Amino acid sequence: MAKTLKLSFVFIVLAGLIVLLWGNFLPHTEDMTKMADYTTLVSESLVPVDPLSREALDCQAFIHDHLTSPYGGIYTNYQSTAQTGDLSAGHEVLSESMGLLLEFARLTGDQKLFNDTTNYILSHLMVDDILLWRIVENSDPITDVSATIDDLRIYQTLALAKNQWPQNDAAAEIFDTLENQLPSKGFQSGYLVNYYSSANPTQEKIVEVAYINLAAIQTLAAAKPEVASAVTINQEILLGSFIGETLPLYHKSYDPFKKKYSDADGKINILDSLMAMLNLAQAGIYSQQSVEWLEERTASGTLYSYYDPQTGAALDAQESSAAYGLAAQIGAALGNEFLTGNALSQLKKHQNSDPLSPLYGGFGYNNNAYSYDNLQALLGLVYNK
DSSP states (O other): OOTTSOOOOOOOOOOSHHHHHTTTTSOOGGGSSOOOOEEEOOSOOOOOOSSOOHHHHHHHHHHHHHSBOTTSOBBSBSSOOOOBTTBOOTTOEEHHHHHHHHHHHHHTTOHHHHHHHHHHIIIIIEETTEEOSEEOTTSOOSOOEEEHHHHHHHHHHHHHHTTTSOOOHHHHHHHHHHHHHHHHHSEETTEEOSEEESSSOOOOOOEEGGGOOHHHHHHHHHHOGGGHHHHHHHHHHHHHTBOOSSSOSBOSEEETTTTEEEOGGGOEEHHHHHHHHHHHHHTTEEEHHHHHHHHHHHHHTOOOSEEOTTTOOBSOOOOOHHHHHHHHHHHHHHTOHHHHHHHHHHHHHTSOOOTTSTTTTSOEETTEEBHHHHHHHHHHHTTOO
């Protein structure tokens, strides 16, 4: 177990007058499995390594050479597969990918990449003040909605970058647009919605726990006081998604009206849980049980894709580069070198090291590679020594 983490347990008291006002929407203890004891972080986070390691540079080069369009967008897939219904595929570009790239540019102090990325977001993704979550370059829009998980990531990255360099015009415009529209469009009755459009009010009834970027909502609330109650509401939902001692991970979704959590197909997707852990860690909160569980599985290379929420048993033996990349980021946010180091050791085992392969430096399988896997791996690799 990492020595940098405090071993004492301090329960985060979340009740208050604001919560009472929204009591009809908040999860109640009797409706949930046992909540975790949470500890507030007092140690400093790890900082990115400068200069970048060979593995990080190789991954960055793969993304630049094989997943990046001539305009600077990040393709969803290495292979240009056909579009399939509502699922992103092939050479579509996602706001998710551009937000992750923007975060990498900020972490590594790459101002040119940062400015190029904000210019791309403004010119290609912003339509009618909505940051489209999915596009095909030089084509008519294939969606008219924005994903709050991506908006909050981009908003928070832009807010943090203000301390590093002056905003370019694109960054300033994106930041102001998001800051002004998220309070009214990104929340419904105080809880975070998943998607919103410029034309129609959102009628969602489910909160995706992985979307709750608590640090970003806190930053937004500091500028927009009307969001203050949403901080409390969504923090309660995020903390209450803890499953229990048998499997100290996090449920996928919450229904504010039924006051119940649920999971797709009754299984726990490790990426959803790791996003919840990262959202907590970046807000300075962690569950010691969750961290110890993650430490054990990264150390042994047994961090698998799906788990049974009742028994805690793994439901497959599939590992994911994105999962190890997220685990490394969680360790970095907590200042936990043990977790970060082991996650990176496992991650590098999945990196293509064949200089004759078209996937060299990247993370892929079956002759394909995906933007999410590679960008989450890249964000983990910035801490590789």
